[in-house]
Amino acid sequence: MLHVENKNFFTLFILFMLWMPLTAGFAASGEGIFNVKDFGARGDGVHLETAAIQKTIDACAKTGGTVLLPPGKYLSGTLFLKSHVTLHLSNGAILLGSTNIQDYPETRPDVEFYGKSWVTQSLIYGENLEDVAITGNGTIDGQGSAFKVTTKKKPDRYRNRPYVFWFVKCRNVRVESVNLQNSAKWMQHYQMCDEVTIRGINVYNHANQNNDMMDIDGCHNVVISDCFGDTDDDALTLKSLSGRACENIAITNCVLSSHCNALKMGTESHAGFKNISISNIVIKPSQSEKMIYGSRQGTSGISLEVVDGGVMDGVTISNVRIDGPQVPLFIRLGNRGRIYKEGMAKPAVGVLRNINISNIVASAGDSIGCSITGLPGHPVENVSLSHIRMIFPGGVGSEAAMKAVPEKEDAYPEGTMFGDLP
Numbered sequence: 001m002l003h004v005e006n007k008n009f010f011t012l013f014i015l016f017m018l019w020m021p022l023t024a025g026f027a028a029s030g031e032g033i034f035n036v037k038d039f040g041a042r043g044d045g046v047h048l049e050t051a052a053i054q055k056t057i058d059a060c061a062k063t064g065g066t067v068l069l070p071p072g073k074y075l076s077g078t079l080f081l082k083s084h085v086t087l088h089l090s091n092g093a094i095l096l097g098s099t100n101i102q103d104y105p106e107t108r109p110d111v112e113f114y115g116k117s118w119v120t121q122s123l124i125y126g127e128n129l130e131d132v133a134i135t136g137n138g139t140i141d142g143q144g145s146a147f148k149v150t151t152k153k154k155p156d157r158y159r160n161r162p163y164v165f166w167f168v169k170c171r172n173v174r175v176e177s178v179n180l181q182n183s184a185k186w187m188q189h190y191q192m193c194d195e196v197t198i199r200g201i202n203v204y205n206h207a208n209q210n211n212d213m214m215d216i217d218g219c220h221n222v223v224i225s226d227c228f229g230d231t232d233d234d235a236l237t238l239k240s241l242s243g244r245a246c247e248n249i250a251i252t253n254c255v256l257s258s259h260c261n262a263l264k265m266g267t268e269s270h271a272g273f274k275n276i277s278i279s280n281i282v283i284k285p286s287q288s289e290k291m292i293y294g295s296r297q298g299t300s301g302i303s304l305e306v307v308d309g310g311v312m313d314g315v316t317i318s319n320v321r322i323d324g325p326q327v328p329l330f331i332r333l334g335n336r337g338r339i340y341k342e343g344m345a346k347p348a349v350g351v352l353r354n355i356n357i358s359n360i361v362a363s364a365g366d367s368i369g370c371s372i373t374g375l376p377g378h379p380v381e382n383v384s385l386s387h388i389r390m391i392f393p394g395g396v397g398s399e400a401a402m403k404a405v406p407e408k409e410d411a412y413p414e415g416t417m418f419g420d421l422p
Contacts, residue, residue, distance in 0.1 A: 032060075032063065032064065032065030032066060033065060033066050033068050034056050034059055034060040034065060034066065034067050034068065035056075035068045035070060036049070036052060036053050036056045036067065036068065036069055036070075036074070037070060038056075039052050039053075039055045039056040039059065040052035040055070041053060041056070041069075041072075041074060042072075043069075043070070043071075043072025043073060043074055043093075044072070044073065045072070045073030045074070045075055045094070045096060046075065047075065048075050048076065048077065048098060048103065049074045049075055049076050050076045050077040050078070050079065050098075050103060053067070053069075053074065053076055053079055054079055054080065057079065057080070057081060057082055057085055057087070058082065060082070060085050061082035061083065061084065061085050064083075064084035064085065064131075065084075065085070065086070066085075066086045066087075066088050067085060067086065067087050067088065068088050068090065069087070069088065069089045069090060069093040069095060069136075069138060070090050070092075070093060071090055071091070071092030071093050072092070072093060072094070073094045073096055074093070074094065074095050074096065075096045075098060076095060076096065076097065076098060076103075076123070077097075077098045077100070077102075077103025077104055077105075077123075078103065078104045078105055078107070078121065078122065078123060078124075078125055078162070079123065079124050079125070080125055080126070081124055081125065081126040081129060081132050082126075082129065082132075083129045083130050083131055083132060084130070084131045084132070085132055085133075086132070086133040086134070086135055086174075087124070087133070087134045087135070088134075088135050088136045089134075089135070089136035089137070089138025089139065089140070089178060090136055090137070090138055091136070091137040091138060092138065093136065093138035093139070094138060094139045094140075094141060095123075095138070095139070095140045095141070096141050096143055097123045097140075097141065097142040097143045097144070097162065097164065097184075098143075099143050099146035099147075101121075101147065101160045101162075104121040104122070104123070104162045105121075106120040106121060107120055107121065107122070107125055107127075108120055109127050109168040109169070109191070110127070110169075111168060111169065111191070111192060111242060112242055112243075112340065112341040113191065113217075113218075113241040113242040113340055113341075114241045114242070114268055114270070114338065114339075114340035115155070115158070115241060116341075117155065118155040118156075118158045118159045119158065119163075119189075120159075121160070121161075121162035121163070122162050122163040122164065122165055122166035122189075123140070123142055123162055123163070123164050123165060124140075124164065124165035124166070125165070125166050125167075126165075126166075126167045126168070126170050126173075127167075127168040127169060127170070128168070128169050128170065129167070129170040129171075129173075130170065130171045130172050131171075131172045132167070132170060132172070132173055132174070133173070133174040133175065133176070134165070134174075134175045134176075134178055135174070135175070135176045135177055135178065136177060136178055137177055137178070137179070138178060138179070139178070139179040139180075139181065140164055140165075140178060140179070140180050140181070141181050141182050142162070142163075142164045142181070142182045142183040142184055142187075142207070143182055143184075143207075144161070144182045144183045144184035144185070144205075144207035144208040144211070145182065145184075145207040145208060146184075147160065147161045147162075147184040147208060149161070149208070149209055157209070158185070158210070161184035161185040161208060161209075161210075162183075162184050162185065163183060163184075163185055163186050163187070163188065163189050164180060164183045164187050164188060165188050165189075166188070166189045166191070167189070167190050167191065167193050167196075168191045168192060168193070169191070169192045169193065170190075170193045170194075171193065171194045171195055172194075172195045173190065173193055173195070173196045173197070174196075174197045174198075174199075175188075175197070175198045175199075175201060176197075176198075176199045176200055176201070177199070177200045177201065178201055178202075179201070179202045179203075179204075180201060180202070180203045180204075180205070181203070181204045181205065181207075182204075182205065182206075182207040183205050183207060183208070183211060184207065184208050185208065185209070185210045185211070185212075186210060186211070186212040186214075186215050187203055187205050187211070187212060187213055187214060187231075188213075188214050188215065189215045189217060190214075190215070190216050190217060190219050190222075191217045191218060191219070191241070192217070192218045192219065192242070192244050193219045193220075193222075194219065194220045194221055195220075195221050195222075196216070196219055196221070196222040196223070197222075197223050197224075198214070198222075198223070198224045198225075198227065199223075199224075199225050199226055199227070200225075200226045200227065201227050201228075202227070202228045202229075203227070203228065203229040203230070203231065204230050204231075205229075205230070205231040205232065205233075206230070206231065206232045206286075206288040206290060206292075208292070209232075209233070209292055209293070210233050211231050211232040211233045211292070212231060212233045212234045212235070212237055213229035213230075213231040213234070213235040213236055213237070213256070213258070214227075214229070214235070214236055214237065215237045215238075215239055216237070216238045216239070216246055216249065217238075217239040217240065217241050217242075217246070218239075218240050218241065218242050218243075218244030218245060218246060218271065219246055219247075219249070220246075220247045220248055221247075221248045221249075222246075222248070222249040222250070223249075223250050223251075224236070224249075224250070224251045224252075224254070225250075225251070225252050225253050225254070226252075226253045226254070227253075227254045227255075228254070228255050228256075229254070229255075229256045229257065229258075230256075230257040230258075230286050230287055230288065231257070231258050231259070231260075231286075232258070232259050232260070232286075232288065232290075232291065232292045232293060232294070233258070233259070233260050233292075233293050233294070234258060234260045234261045234262075234264050235256040235257065235258040235260075235261070235262045235263070235264075236251065236254065236256055236262065236263055236264070237261070237264045237265075238264070238265045238266075238273055238276070239265075239266070239267070239268045239269075240268055240269050240270045240271045240272055240273065240310055241268045241270065241340060242270060242271065242340055243270060243271050243340075244271050245271035245272045245273060245274055245310065245311070246265075246272075246273045246274070246276070247273075247274045247275055248274075248275045249275070249276045249277070250277045250278075251276075251277070251278045251279075251281070252277075252278070252279045252280050252281075253279075253280045253281075254280075254281050254282075255281075255282045255284065256281065256282070256283050256284075257283070257284050257285060257286040257287065257298070258283075258286065258294070258298050258299075258325075259286055259288075259291050259292070259293055259294035259295060259296065259298055259299070260293050260294035260298065260299045260300075261294075261298070261299055261300045261301075261303045261325075261415070262281075262283040262298060262300070262301050262302070262322075262325065263278065263281065263283070263301065263302045263303070263317075263320075264300070264302075264303045264304075264305070265303070265304050265305060265312065265315070266303065266304070266305025266306065266307060266332075266413060267305055267307065267308075267412065267413055268308055268338065268340075269305060269306045269307060269308045269309065269310040269312070269350060270308050270309055270310050270338075270340050270347065271310050271311075272306065272309075272310030272311040272312050272313070272350065272351075273310075273311075273312045273313075273315065274311065274312075274313050274314055275313075275314045276314065276315045276316070277315075277316045278315075278316070278317045278318075278320075279316075279317070279318045279319050279320075280318075280319045280320075281319070281320045281321070282320075282321045282323075283298075283301045283320065283321065283322045283323060283324075283325065284323045284324065285297055285298065285323065285324040286298065295326055295365075295366075297324040297325055297326060297365035297366070298324055298325035298326065298365070299325060299326055299327065299414060299415055299416060300325050300326065300327045300328070300329070300330045300414075300415035301320070301322035301325045301327070301328045301329065301362060302317060302320065302322070302328065302329050302330070302357075303330045303331075303332075303413070303414075303415060304330070304331045304332070304352070304355065305330075305331075305332045305334070305413040306332070306333050306334070306350040306351070306352045307332065307333075307334035307335065307336040307337075307338075307350070307413050308336055308337060308338045308340075308347055308350070309337065309347025309348055309349070309350045310347070310350045310351075311350060311351040311352075311353075312350070312351070312352045312353070312355075313351065313353055313354050314354050315354070315355045315356070316356045316357075317355075317356070317357045317358075317360075318356075318357070318358045318359050319358075319359045320359070320360050320361075320362075321360075321361050321362075322360065322361070322362035322363070323362075323363050324363065324364075324365045325364065325365055325415075326364065326365050326366035326368055326415065326416055327364065327366070327368050327369070327370055327371075327415030327416060328360070328362035328364050328370055328390055329357070329360070329362070329370040329372075329390075330370065330371060330413075330414075330415035331352065331355065331371070331372040331373070331380060331383065332352075332371070332373055332413045332417075333349070333350065333351075333352040333373065333374040333375060333378060333379075333380050334373075334375065334408070334409060334410065334411065334413055335349045335375060335378075335409045335410055336410045336411070336412070336413075337410065349375060349378045351381075352374070352380045352381070353380070353381035353382050353383075354381070354382045355380075355382070355383045355384070356383075356384045357383070357384065357385050357386075357388070358384075358385070358386040358387050358388070359386075359387045359388075360387070360388045360389070360390070361388075361389050361390075362388075362389070362390040362391070363390075363391045364390060364391065364392045364393065365393075366392075366393065366416075367392055367393050367394055367395055367396045367420055368415070368416055368418075368419065368420055368421060369392065369420070369421040370390070370415075370421075371415070371418060371421060373405075373418075375407065375409055376407075396420045400419075400420040400421070400422060401422045402422065403422060405418050405421065405422070406418070
């Protein structure tokens with residue numbers, strides 16, 4: 001209730017007009033907003049908040065709306081997102097991944113893909129959802145360094161390390177503005193999703209092995225823009241881990257750093273990559289001096305790889321500044337032939353064609369050189385390179401200039417795989 005000493009009618013009228021929109025705004029802001037603290041969350045960073053946050057998500061899902069994390073620290077295990085729910089982290093809100101693997105129940109999506117037997121956990125999970133979002137200026141910290149890798153044996157070394165989030169077969173997914181850091185494995189995996197928008201996020205991922213920034217896997221109709229990424233493993237990565245290709249993807253206005261590959265299509269390529277546009281990218285050295293994989297300056301700036309069958313067709317890359325990686329550009333058609341489900345036949349050699357790369361300025365960090373390589377009877381086709389300037393340190397010597405380059409048909413694809421090129 002307003003209390004006004006001056007009873008002048010004009011003063012009352014002005015104050016009333018100012019007061020009405022303010023109160024109306026407060027009323028409207030409460031509609032469809034579900035504050036986790038109203039459902040028992042403390043935000044102290046000590047008590048496990050999984051149950052309280054999940055209860056909030058479940059309540060929000062009944063009508064649709066926004067789950068609000070106000071400023072504070074929220075320790076949590078796996079959260080199952082629901083359709084028509086936006087998870088919003090306010091400025092000053094930090095969602096902390098639990099360091100106890102028991103807080104991450106195994107989840108096995110109803111799809112076949114390479115890694116299904118050992119990729120089973122994440123901090124935030126969604127499958128067969130629509131209209132979901134993660135937004136806000138807050139932070140999600142996976143606390144991934146707590147999950148120790150105790151063996152070099154594959155695939156055991158990949159187990160019990162959760163993603164920060166994992167979306168499978170979802171439609172209309174939006175991730176905006178959040179800060180993401182310290183995953184135990186890949187930061188985020190978008191798998192077989194449609195209509196995905198990722199905008200304005202900031203990723204720092206140097207906590208553990210396999211610390212990718214982002215993996216877009218068999219998704220259609222994706223827009224990624226205005227993002228910052230600094231990772232130990234690959235930064236912005238497109239994959240095809242199953243029989244579904246990555247198609248119709250636009251990536252623009254990003255700044256990327258990686259100890260491995262900054263922009264990468266592959267390594268897995270089972271169905272391939274079609275209609276991809278990438279523009280206005282800056283690739284620069286990582287801020288982290290600690291390395292788990294790769295090299296201090298990064299392995300490659302741009303890597304385009306088809307080695308497990310599949311078709312790469314219709315890729316346009318333009319306006320890229322590459323500073324530091326050992327190999328600025330690497331294009332590889334190989335024949336590793338990895339299968340993604342038990343009992344399937346080894347895939348035939350894939351196809352890599354119709355690649356247009358222009359307006360690239362690169363300063364390489366090593367003398368290796370760039371390569372575009374196919375196999376006997378399986379050439380890389382229709383690659384256009386224009387307006388490209390690359391500077392290398394040189395100093396290889398005449399011995400490298402005379403050597404034969406091995407085929408390495410079934411080797412893991414990497415820009416450094418042939419050593420110094422003639």
